[in-house]
Amino acid sequence: MEMKFYNRVLLSLSIVLLIFCCLIIAYALHSKDSVFEFGSISDCISSMSALGTFIIACMAFKKAPEWINQRMHEDAFSMAKKIMFDDYPALKEKIDIAGALIDHYVLQVEFISDELDSFISLDDCNTSLSVFREIKQTPSTITNSLRNLAKLGWDMSSEFSKLNSEINVLYYKLQEYNNVAFVGVKKILASKDKVVKEKFAKISIENFEKFQRHEKEFDILYKKLMIMHKRIPDYFEIGKI
Incomplete structure (x- = not known):
């Protein structure tokens, strides 16, 4: 240096x-x-x-x-860079993985059968449920990092704060839709009752569709976040410590 x-x-x-x-x-x-x-x-x-x-x-x-003061700003910049270059992309990657699996199963429903247990196995359910189990990068961890940044004098701009909140809400909705859908499939796999199978098949398919709709909204917000500013410090209101 x-x-x-x-x-x-x-x-x-x-x-x-x-x-x-x-x-x-x-x-x-x-x-x-x-x-x-x-x-x-x-x-x-x-x-x-x-x-x-x-x-x-x-x-x-x-x-x-x-x-x-200079050292604290250098530490804050490193944290902000990790949030923008690592943490948010990790959230997006989770949504992409879960979405790709759901898209595949929705195609199966449309062109093969609405009997989900005919093409989704227990292992498939566990794979989809495991996408959101990894907790290294979640909206909560990003929120904690942003709070720590505020202690170093880097407060989120109002525009960034609003967009971050919207992304967090959508992420947890998508997580819920994914989990409800595949827990429903597990219920279908575990039951021999036709009425129960039909009930949970309807619930799972509805949540597949909800996931697809809200995934598009998430993608729009994520893109808006990434192109909001050209420089990382511009996402923050930086004060003298």
Whole structure:
């Protein structure tokens, strides 16, 4: 990382002091007319070093709040970058995976049979239900990260906050539709009663259709979020800490 201006000043001052001390020593050792004694040279060097140390300490003390503020903004930017480049895309990936499976089963219903247990197995149900079981990236984890960002001085803009809330609501609706649909299929697989099978087949198919409708809304919101700004800091109202 390129050194900041005040770091360069401190380094330059240290180098100047070092060169100055070396010149004094060289002059004292090689000059015939030198009036310095070894003791006086040591005292001079010690005094210069103490003065240099004091100046550097004062400059460091003066710049400490600025350095802390800069470091906190750097940490906040790293967190914001992870949210935008990793966490939101992970949510979208879950929806895409679940949606692809549901699209496949809806095609089966339309062209083969509405008897879901004829082409959906228990393993298929578990696969679809497992999509939303992974909790590393969820709206809740993103919300927690955004709260931590606020503590570092990065508050969501009002537009971003509103869009984030809408995405969260839709995500949980899609999760519900997916889970209800495949728990219903499990009920069908576990029952031999025709009435029960028909009842849960209707529930599952209705939730497949709800998922498909709301997935389109989720895709629109996600795209809107990704193109809202060209720069990550523009999603936030950044204050001085």
